[in-house]
Amino acid sequence: xxxxxxxxxxxxxxxxxxxxxxxxxxxxxxxxxxxxxxxxxxxxxxxxxxxxxxxxxxxxxxxxxxxxxxxxxxxxxxxxxxxxxxxxxxxxxxxxxxxxxxxxxxxxxxxxxxxxxxxxxxxxxxxxxxxxxxxxxxxxxxxxxxxxxxxxxxxxxxxxxxxxxxxxxxxxxxxxxxxxxxxxxxxxxxxxxxxxxxxxxxxxxxxxxxxxxxxxxxxxxxxxxxxxxxxxxxxxxxxxxxxxxxxxxxxxxxxxxxxxxxxxxxxxxxxxxxxxxxxxxxxxxxxxxxxxxxxxxxxxxxxxxxxxxxxxxxxxxxxxxxxxxxxxxxxxxxxxxxxxxxxxxxxxxxxxxxxxxxxxxxxxxxxxxxxxxx
Amino acid sequence: xxxxxxxxxxxxxxxxxxxxxxxxxxxxxxxxxxxxxxxxxxxxxxxxxxxxxxxxxxxxxxxxxxxxxxxxxxxxxxxxxxxxxxxxxxxxxxxxxxxxxxxxxxxxxxxxxxxxxxxxxxxxxxxxxxxxxxxxxxxxxxxxxxxxxxxxxxxxxxxxxxxxxxxxxxxxxxxxxxxxxxxxxxxxxxxxxxxxxxxxxxxxxxxxxxxxxxxxxxxxxxxxxxxxxxxxxxxxxxxxxxxxxxxxxxxxxxxxxxxxxxxxxxxxxxxxxxxxxxxxxxxxxxxxxxxxxxxxxxxxxxxxxxxxxxxxxxxxxx
Numbered sequence: 001x002x003x004x005x006x007x008x009x010x011x012x013x014x015x016x017x018x019x020x021x022x023x024x025x026x027x028x029x030x031x032x033x034x035x036x037x038x039x040x041x042x043x044x045x046x047x048x049x050x051x052x053x054x055x056x057x058x059x060x061x062x063x064x065x066x067x068x069x070x071x072x073x074x075x076x077x078x079x080x081x082x083x084x085x086x087x088x089x090x091x092x093x094x095x096x097x098x099x100x101x102x103x104x105x106x107x108x109x110x111x112x113x114x115x116x117x118x119x120x121x122x123x124x125x126x127x128x129x130x131x132x133x134x135x136x137x138x139x140x141x142x143x144x145x146x147x148x149x150x151x152x153x154x155x156x157x158x159x160x161x162x163x164x165x166x167x168x169x170x171x172x173x174x175x176x177x178x179x180x181x182x183x184x185x186x187x188x189x190x191x192x193x194x195x196x197x198x199x200x201x202x203x204x205x206x207x208x209x210x211x212x213x214x215x216x217x218x219x220x221x222x223x224x225x226x227x228x229x230x231x232x233x234x235x236x237x238x239x240x241x242x243x244x245x246x247x248x249x250x251x252x253x254x255x256x257x258x259x260x261x262x263x264x265x266x267x268x269x270x271x272x273x274x275x276x277x278x279x280x281x282x283x284x285x286x287x288x289x290x291x292x293x294x295x296x297x298x299x300x301x302x303x304x305x306x307x308x309x310x311x312x313x314x315x316x317x318x319x320x321x322x323x324x325x326x327x328x329x330x331x332x333x334x335x336x337x338x339x340x341x342x343x344x345x346x347x348x349x350x351x352x353x354x355x356x357x358x359x360x361x362x363x364x365x366x367x368x369x370x371x372x373x374x
Numbered sequence: 375x376x377x378x379x380x381x382x383x384x385x386x387x388x389x390x391x392x393x394x395x396x397x398x399x400x401x402x403x404x405x406x407x408x409x410x411x412x413x414x415x416x417x418x419x420x421x422x423x424x425x426x427x428x429x430x431x432x433x434x435x436x437x438x439x440x441x442x443x444x445x446x447x448x449x450x451x452x453x454x455x456x457x458x459x460x461x462x463x464x465x466x467x468x469x470x471x472x473x474x475x476x477x478x479x480x481x482x483x484x485x486x487x488x489x490x491x492x493x494x495x496x497x498x499x500x501x502x503x504x505x506x507x508x509x510x511x512x513x514x515x516x517x518x519x520x521x522x523x524x525x526x527x528x529x530x531x532x533x534x535x536x537x538x539x540x541x542x543x544x545x546x547x548x549x550x551x552x553x554x555x556x557x558x559x560x561x562x563x564x565x566x567x568x569x570x571x572x573x574x575x576x577x578x579x580x581x582x583x584x585x586x587x588x589x590x591x592x593x594x595x596x597x598x599x600x601x602x603x604x605x606x607x608x609x610x611x612x613x614x615x616x617x618x619x620x621x622x623x624x625x626x627x628x629x630x631x632x633x634x635x636x637x638x639x640x641x642x643x644x645x646x647x648x649x650x651x652x653x654x655x656x657x658x659x660x661x662x663x664x665x666x667x668x669x670x671x672x673x674x675x676x677x678x679x680x681x682x683x684x685x686x687x688x689x690x691x692x
Contacts, residue, residue: 074481076488130680133419133484137622138680144619145673149666258615265492272485315499315610322493329486330474 018349026347041178046294048174052246054290055181056239061270061286062188062279063235068268069277070201071228072208073128074136077143079263081233083151083255084119085112085240090165090250091156097164105168109241116237117230119146124229128222140264147260151252162251165244181242185283188235192279195231204228262314269321273328274336280344281337292317389528391648397534399644403541404596405613405621406628406636407548408589413630414552415565415585418480419622421487422467424614425494426593430460431601432498435509435608442502449515457594463494464590468583476582491614498610505609509601512536537599544592545637552633561585620647623676629689638687646671 018026041051060082067075093100093108100108127138151157158164171177195201203224206214215221244250253259266289274285293313300309309316328335337344346352405423412420434456440446447455471486499505513520513532521529552558563571564581572578600606600613620643628639650671679686 072481074485126677126681131684133417133480134626134680134684136419136481136484137626138677140619141623141673141676145666145669149670152666258611261615265488268485268488269492312500315496318492318496318499322489322491322496325489326471326486326493329478329482329489330471333482 054287057286057290059239061282064271067232075139077139080143080146081236082240085237086244088112088115089241089244090163112241117234120233147255278337391652395645395648399641400537402624403640406625408592410636422490424618427597430456430594430597433459460594461590468586495611629686632688635688
């Protein structure tokens with residue numbers, strides 16, 4: 001049954017909301033998820049460390065979701081915004097070996113968001129005038145040039161030795177910093193929800209689906225696209241700020257050459273595998289790609305393949321990422337989000353159903369035969 | 375180089391950039407030809423083109439050296455096996471990735487080629503072979519002097535001339551193929567209207583496979599010519615990392631729909647890079663440029679061409 005016929009008949013299986021007992025069941029069912037997110041990372045310090053990295057990737061995934069999922073633009077240069085955020089935060093909070101006071105730390109994070117948003121505004125102002133798939137090329141070149149020309153300036157990267165970015169004393173332990181990172185993911189999730197529900201989101205999606213029709217309805221094409229670009233850049237910048245204080249250092253080597261190129265590709269892979277426009281799927285996929293390395297390392301350690309794995313880890317995660325990407329675009333265009341959707345809908349208070357007739361339009365847009373949209 | 379600061383030298387400021395620019399430009403053109411071919415016929419950017427090249431280079435290398443259980447074969451046979459492997463990989467890409475996505479938006483196909491590139495890079499990476507090695511140069515194989523001629527101390531290497539020669543031959547051949555052969559015309563017909571092409575009896579599936587096979591061939595030839603010292607190697611992903619982005623810029627500059635444009639754009643971008651990288655200290659005020667000047671120059675050219683003339687120098691349409 002399509003969305004149109006549902007409107008006509010007024011029947012919608014999902015419209016039945018849960019009662020008190022139902023909510024209790026949902027609360028009970030969410031306990032394992034909460035345990036996984038909140039308590040498992042506490043188990044060991046390097047697990048906490050990996051969990052922070054997963055939170056950072058979740059933010060990048062959400063930033064890609066705004067860009068690719070809602071505006072339909074593809075970016076192969078998102079790692080540049082992550083880098084700009086990290087560079088800004090580290091340079092603002094440049095305290096040498098001392099821990100910064102909370103105010104400086106907050107200033108660093110805010111500056112990371114602001115500068116990344118500014119860079120996105122600049123890139124978007126130019127790039128969005130370029131039509132079609134060429135935008136993908138422009139973002140690819142932007143990512144490489146930003147890393148190689150700006151991140152390598154000695155005054156910005158601590159004369160090639162890296163800029164230290166220590167955490168304030170309250171966030172010194174990995175677990176407290178992890179909780180902070182989770183809060184930042186919460187902000188990104190909130191922005192994502194807000195975009196999706198507001199006029200902005202409807203405008204962006206209308207644009208994505210048909211630019212001509214949308215502009216005929218009075219939607220400011222360039223303005224909305226630019227807004228999507230800036231919001232996405234700001235989120236990636238926030239992730240970059242958190243990244244800088246996670247590694248406690250900004251180093252250009254994380255973003256130049258193959259390291260940067262690999263990040264750019266993995267970010268595209270994770271948003272597609274997660275399911276365009278589906279925030280739960282994107283967060284799950286992002287966390288998966290962030291944790292794939294420690295998980296496989298653990299597996300290889302127990303099976304005696306650790307040396308082989310360490311030598312080839314970039315390639316092994318390439319194969320897994322590429323395999324999942326191709327699997328998703330060919331067989332399962334809704335991505336992980338589509339698979340998770342019966343559960344996420346149930347948690348939102350709808351009746352549990354494997355048949356979701358009016359799933360997110362983003363998946364439909366990816367499946368559908370539209371014209372060039374990049 | 376720095377002791378010459380302040381004065382113009384024909385050798386350093388003119389001849390060296392011209393020679394190295396044309397040599398690198400030939401490489402960009404070779405890779406760009408395959409990109410243009412697939413854009414012309416499928417309207418997509420193929421991010422896996424660099425990996426088609428690397429696959430050919432790796433296979434050629436292991437057969438040339440006879441590493442592991444692979445038999446050692448004569449150099450030119452090894453080259454042929456390498457290029458043939460690239461063609462097979464391209465055909466497999468078409469059959470298993472592109473064809474199932476034929477009716478999807480183009481952006482999905484582009485994302486899928488990114489996936490293919492990552493996948494091939496990963497497979498190359500886990501194979502046991504000397505990953506930092508390079509192919510033998512053509513002058514090593516023929517046992518001749520490594521350069522053809524020398525002007526004012528600047529040498530024109532045999533291997534660079536081979537790149538330029540191969541680029542010229544392939545660009546002309548591909549141009550003739552599209553202009554004068556039935557298959558070439560059929561490829562263009564499919565790209566303009568697949569349904570109408572099917573109505574007049576063209577097998578769209580066969581045409582698609584042919585196109586990708588040719589792209590694999592072009593990529594393979596590029597690979598065996600690029601993976602030579604001093605800069606080239608058979609390292610997984612090295613051709614994608616070093617050459618692909620610039621090759622895209624070159625193809626856009628020449629015009630994504632024009633095969634001669636790939637030639638022209640390649641050489642021009644090569645020259646722009648070389649002159650941007652050369653010593654500028656003879657120009658007052660330009661003696662302290664930031665790093666990565668070549669990359670910045672290429673990016674500026676790409677942006678300008680896309681904003682001012684999106685169809686490129688020789689392209690037919692946007």
